Amino acid sequence: MNAFSSYAQQHDSGISHQLPDNLNYLCDINLEKPHFLIEGILPRNGLSAIVGPSYCYKTFIALDMALSVAACLPFHEMDTQQGTVIYVNGEGRYGIMTRINAWCQSKSLDPKRLPFILSKSPINLRDPAELAKLLDIYQNIPDVRLIVIDTLNRNAGGMNENAPVDMAEFVNACSSMVHHFDCAVCVIHHTGKDTSSGARGHSSFYAALDTEISVKKLGDHDVQMICSKQKDAPEFETMQFIAVSTLDSIILEKTETRKANSKNKLTADQKLALECLQELIEANTATNGDVAGKNVHLDKWRHEFKRRHTGDNDKSKNTAHQRARNTLVSLKFVEVKDDFYSLGDKTT
Template sequence: MRQAPTPSFDDVRPYRGARLELIPLHCWNAISRDGRELGKAPADGRWTTRQYDHAETLERAQRERLNLGVRLPADVVVLDVDPRHFPDGTNSLDKLVADTGIDLSAAPHVLTGNLNTPGHHYYFRKPAGAVLLESIEGYAGLEFKSLGRQVVAAGSVHPTGGRYEWATDSPPLADMPDLPSNVLKMARRPERVAAASSDAGELTPELLAKTLEQLDPCDFGKKQHERWKELMMACHYATDGEGRQEFIDWCMGDPEYADQDWIVGRRWDSLHVNRDQKITTATLRMYLQEVGGDIASPDPEDDFDVWEDDGTVEAESSRWRFLSIDEVERLPPPKWLVQGVLVEASIAAIYGPPESCKSFLAVDMAMAIASGMDWHGRTVERGGVLYIAAEGAPGLGKRMRAWKVNRGAQGRAFQLHLMRDELNLAAEKDGGVRAFVQAVTDELGPLRLIVIDTLNQTAAGADENSAKDMGRYIASMKKLRDATGAAVVVVHHSGKDVSKGMRGSTALLGAMDTTVEVERSTDGHSIKVAVHKQKDAEREGPMRFNLEKAADSLVLKPTAMVDAGGDFDGRTDLIVELARQMASERGGSVPLKELAEAVCERDGVADKTARRRIEEAIPKHCTRDNAKQSADGGLVWQEPADPRNPKLGILVRTEG
């Protein structure tokens, strides 16, 4: 056995910080039955959709001495450089730099560990909806890998014995630059024309690999080029273009194709499934029947995630899972999409009366997530956003421009898509919904957030008070969530009696993981945002925002906000900020009683608790001489409204 460094993953923080998921690969020196090296291949079937727990993946890699891979999301692309395939006398990477001006020094950079011909992985951001070819004509040895692909993680060991390592001058992974627009344009995959036959795309890449094991690649060698070409076209059709790597790996079993994987991949990328294609899955089946074979059937265990117990992997015998209490306790907690407000992959509603600025709040959150910028001091998970603007679409452009101006984000990349077409998520026949969900996943890929604005405009003919009609609507929201991985938020109206919450059937409230009420002040200059239901986390107190002019629209500016973690105790600085805000708005002072009332309303606590918190933040002995300092440098203290008349009470004053 070849000696090599043991895979080492002491520091995976760069991947976690960039929100990239690690998956298990085979051991670095693993060999397949047909002699192929497996050290860079995923260890599990259905790895593109299998759910992985980060801690368990690391523990498994350490226990079994496995390599790790990075499962690439839709908004990340890795430029994979393999100098073995550079044409004689031509460095394709230098040519790409000269032709496009791409700045590789700005891209996080991994050295691939190939001791014979070192390669490179350069990480870039890209629009989630942009689907790229893996190879480009004229740049042999360069591949663009994104959604549906994985690359080997730093710390793994290459089959030649070298270690994948971060380049010494590599920028932080979290600082991935955008792939230049000219490179994006030249690498973008042409739009596919939908195939008429229902068997297009019927095979998964894993199933294609099992199917091809029945065929000898040497029977399709260079002297049998037409047979090889027909087989490639049939495999491309059968997987709708997704079986690229599996077909390349099969070809490498023929010595004539050794070290020609880039050429095979380039030929694959030149193919397109279309309505008039004559070479289909039937052609693949014909070649299989020549050797007494047929399309492989999926193994029963492929329908389930593999569970591990004491280092052994057993196939599940049914689709039901029964968890012990220890397993329940080990389940990961919900992940925040917007810290303290919105959970990832959840179903939620933002509701309020007409003109309460519900859509302002939805746009505000959508822009933060699409850009990766914080939401008023709260962290967000950056990712793609789909905004379904069934109501008020013309005004959204102004709101989004105002948001950018207010946040100084005019030059920042936003992964946001807008849809204005008619959509009925409550239709009795769900064919239209299924087609819409398929279009979203095909064109946009994984998303972090989908906003439906509003329920009324996307539920044509439905009765909002009907549990049956709203049940169909909820089912459609869940289809979108499950297909995209996004949190799906619907904007809705409150009923005539605002105190009773959302309008319509109680089935809506029952299905929601989170509900957020928006209430506009009587003067129209501010709103209160209150989370009324938070299924899997502690509910926070209300938040207040002023509506302020920016560009040609309005933006939300927070007053004083509750701690984003949900635990107010000990956050005396927030009391100081609230007092500073209220006193400034009232000419320099605010009665202690009014400040206590504001704390009661905002934090949902009793008057006694509110006054205790104020005393901790701004004690009675806190005077002008030893005043508390606010975040902007202003001073905050207490003093009697009139020293000669104690009945007039205490004022909290501010200055500066």
């Protein structure tokens, strides 16, 4: 009788045979479907990355996710699990705080009431002493659900990103946080000069990821969030956002997903919204003249759209108008200033 046959008999008899914590026989493994911190996007326990070139709204997407988790709000209709967020910020508090305040303003929330921890400066995660201080937070705050590292370069102690040993030290530090807090760790990282080649640095970083989110900017105001890796679940569908000015910063509002070079074919809701705006402008112009009549306030446009839309309820009509409006602006059919809308170059 071999060792496993002996173990199997003991197992069937209810006798426990202790193995090291990280080793199990197949008969002792009970697999569960992956659990998500953000539905279908961010695993509850794992390492993820948001990757893209500079100035493509990576931090805005990360903050949108992180603040949604802290506030227990859906991330653009995707359910979240609420918990404390630790945001390891490597690029200055002032800019991050203006973005946080803008997001909270858009949700009518007080940022001071959110379980959101923001670092004063970068943390060298490859330094065992600094990593230990971060892990010690668990003693007082056991409900950490998400740790955001912004960015890899700023929080890795000047590592050589192309060196396998240096990258392994960084990845191991991230894995330590995942297992210690039983949480999600999300790293913001840059692409190289060839953006099509993915994340900058050694390939072991990509290999270690459970989820990779690639960020692609379209034009001046639009950005796409693309799933470029989802190890243990189906890849989520590409999401597209438009940057909207709020306070001294911007927020991202979801809009229709489109290809960068596709023909601008409008949906039924977009056609209805554009038609409503055109008719309101025509009526305004007839009454107030060309200059005063060419702009229509958001409330008036939305009211006319909802009056003619066939949605089931007021909420669905508001959502349909918001998405159609954002897309029309991003496609330059419509222009906006201070909540007053006019026809864009592609329409006139």
